[in-house]
Amino acid sequence: MSNNEIRSKLALLQLAKEMGSVSRACDIMGYSRDSYYRFKRQYESAGEIGLRNLSRKKPAMKNRVAPEVEAQVIEIALDYPNYGQARVAELLTARGCVISPSGVRAIWVRHHLATKRNRQLALQNSLEQRSNGDNSLTSELYQIQQDQSQLECHFPGDVCVQDTYKLGEVGGLGVLYQHTFVDAYSQFAHAWVSTTNDTAAAAEFLLQQVTPWYQQQQLPIGTILTDKGAEFFGSRSKAYQTAIERLGCGHVHMRAYNGPVVNGLAARFHTLIWNELYEALFKQQRFDDLDQLQQHLQQWLLRYNHQYAIAGRYTLGKTPEETIEVSRHLVPEQ
Structure with a gap:
């Protein structure tokens, strides 16, 4: 609205x-x-x-076809990245799994596999996740890598996105903001609600909410991608810039997330969390206690990170937690 x-x-x-x-x-x-x-x-x-009106457009988190059918479409995309959607539909029909070419494409689009190049990139990511020191896959990886430019993400923590999302005026709490941090590789997310959106709040969220988790998981924070909001960039962003220096990570700021991997990553996450959590929650009750709202947020994040099957080039239908676990061997030794 x-x-x-x-x-x-x-x-x-x-x-x-x-x-x-x-x-x-x-x-x-x-x-x-x-x-x-x-x-x-x-x-x-x-x-x-x-x-605000309840949105009629809800994200389709559940598979629109049976999970086993979607899994076979992804498997064929990785085994035969050169096949078109009609050829894949024919192959699945021969296996006794009836699906239309448009149905194949719909699954490809959700998992960012709609082009041959993206399917080849996804194949490399899958091989890297499965290799874990297996030399038998080395030659196959080498052949794929010769025909592509460098990938944007190589492992969990390599590229992360931080953003600030205005929730609006909430009950007796006034205007609230959600500070968001999403790992571009696994799509593992952290979020925290605050009454302020200034640089001090963004820095505090990064240092006190996000960094301890990455340290506990023994994952690096390589590069953080932000927009050019005042909390991240410019003369009023000193606290955040100090936090970046303290962490020793890279910081890339741009007007829009225009890379293939992180394109709209924060925006999609914000749309999801609004539709899945906040929209109905704010209709059901009035919040006068910020801690109560934080509790609802952290409970939702726990389900998202550990139970939601995420479509993406690196996740390929796995949960964020599962993607991190199968990719730990790709993280460079610190």
């Missing part, structure tokens, strides 16, 4: 209060009385954010 629509609903509530007549206010603003009382309940329970 746009801000204009929220303002329109707020105007209706204010007009009814000033005129002392719900019916006259509804006639002027073009709303029904039922809508007025619904808006009033939503505003009283959750503030302005409660006036």
